[in-house]
Amino acid sequence: MIGDKKILFSGMQATGNLTLGNYLGALKNWVSLSDQYECFYSVVDLHSITVRQNPAELRKRARNLLTLYIAAGLDPEKNCIYYQSHVSGHAELSWILCCFTYMGELNRMTQFKDKAKKHSDNINAGLYTYPVLMAADILLYQADVVPVGSDQMQHLEITRDIAQRFNSIYGDVFTIPEAYLGKSGARIMSLQDPSKKMSKSDENVNASVYLLDDRDTILRKFKRAVTDSMASISYNEEQPGIRNLLDIYCACTQKTPEEAVKEFDQKGYGEFKMAVGETVADTLAPVQKRFEELSKDKEYLDKIIKENAEKAGYYAGKTLRKVQKKVGFPERIR
Numbered sequence: 001m002i003g004d005k006k007i008l009f010s011g012m013q014a015t016g017n018l019t020l021g022n023y024l025g026a027l028k029n030w031v032s033l034s035d036q037y038e039c040f041y042s043v044v045d046l047h048s049i050t051v052r053q054n055p056a057e058l059r060k061r062a063r064n065l066l067t068l069y070i071a072a073g074l075d076p077e078k079n080c081i082y083y084q085s086h087v088s089g090h091a092e093l094s095w096i097l098c099c100f101t102y103m104g105e106l107n108r109m110t111q112f113k114d115k116a117k118k119h120s121d122n123i124n125a126g127l128y129t130y131p132v133l134m135a136a137d138i139l140l141y142q143a144d145v146v147p148v149g150s151d152q153m154q155h156l157e158i159t160r161d162i163a164q165r166f167n168s169i170y171g172d173v174f175t176i177p178e179a180y181l182g183k184s185g186a187r188i189m190s191l192q193d194p195s196k197k198m199s200k201s202d203e204n205v206n207a208s209v210y211l212l213d214d215r216d217t218i219l220r221k222f223k224r225a226v227t228d229s230m231a232s233i234s235y236n237e238e239q240p241g242i243r244n245l246l247d248i249y250c251a252c253t254q255k256t257p258e259e260a261v262k263e264f265d266q267k268g269y270g271e272f273k274m275a276v277g278e279t280v281a282d283t284l285a286p287v288q289k290r291f292e293e294l295s296k297d298k299e300y301l302d303k304i305i306k307e308n309a310e311k312a313g314y315y316a317g318k319t320l321r322k323v324q325k326k327v328g329f330p331e332r333i334r
């Protein structure tokens with residue numbers, strides 16, 4: 001707890017440009033939780049280098065991501081929005097936790113297996129210990145809740161296991177975090193293949209709507225969205241393309257699928273797709289406008305970056321010192 005509030009931690013990698021899926025499935029949720037909890041939202045750049053990155057591009061993307069957190073509605077005066085690499089405690093705790101994690105556990109991680117297949121020329125130790133760094137992120141702030149997508153559940157489970165193992169040896173050091181899974185309707189699928197989730201690393205640019213796409217691009221992508229030949233707008237599993245468009249529409253308008261189906265009853269696919277595109281463009285317009293404004297205000301952003309890194313560092317330091325003492329590191333002479 002910080003004051004009378006429970007603690008929330010989450011983060012995103014600055015790999016690729018944020019998509020509508022990241023926005024509707026994660027960021028928007030974060031904003032709705034931000035009053036209720038004491039929140040830490042990190043740009044997890046240490047995680048990003050588990051895959052080879054172009055340094056200038058990574059720096060730019062990380063800044064854009066941090067700016068988008070704010071543009072999407074997270075108030076940086078209330079939420080701690082910061083770069084993971086600015087708080088050295090993440091790496092320090094990660095090392096200690098590595099010594100409390102078994103290789104057998106890490107061998108079971110499906111994301112590691114997938115990424116190792118995808119990047120077979122660079123299966124580095126960081127990719128392997130990625131979940132331990134994620135555990136350090138969460139445990140460093142004594143987080144009670146962690147909003148994550150279902151693909152990250154396995155990483156949250158290992159975080160809980162590591163924390164419980166540590167606590168059982170040294171006493172109550174870490175809060176055991178709970179996952180916070182968003183609504184299932186918030187899983188947005190690719191516009192080109194509705195059996196695959198919309199993802200920022202998809203090579204087909206028409207598959208994803210990016211948060212910073214302009215209106216014409218958004219409309220064009222929806223116009224090209226894959227549907228079916230059933231010529232009926234209804235919400236069911238046989239029509240995954242239409243269902244995805246309805247999910248997107250509902251997530252933007254807060255309507256239920258039933259209401260949306262009624263609204264588009266008797267309408268053709270062309271008209272329906274344009275209406276969804278318009279709605280998405282209208283939803284993203286204020287975020288884009290705020291992003292442009294913020295990007296121009298270097299001084300303000302720099303101040304936020306500095307102050308929030310200090311705030312995160314303060315809380316991280318408290319946990320880290322406790323852990324260092326528990327495992328037996330000598331006290332620092334001040």
Ligand code: ATP
Pocket residue numbers: 011012013015016019021022023024025026147148149150151186187188189197198199200201202
């Ligand atoms: P990558 O392609 O690099 O794996 P990604 O687009 O799949 O990236 P992540 O960085 O893995 O996104 O996830 C960031 C956050 O966005 C997570 O909380 C995740 O659950 C959420 N998210 C990602 N894609 C979607 C999606 N298609 N629908 C809903 N939520 C999503």
Ligand code: LTN
Pocket residue numbers: 009010011012013044047133134137138146147148152
């Ligand atoms: N692995 C996560 C990003 C991430 C994260 C975290 C999420 C890194 N550290 C801590 C929640 C809590 C991802 O790829 N979505």
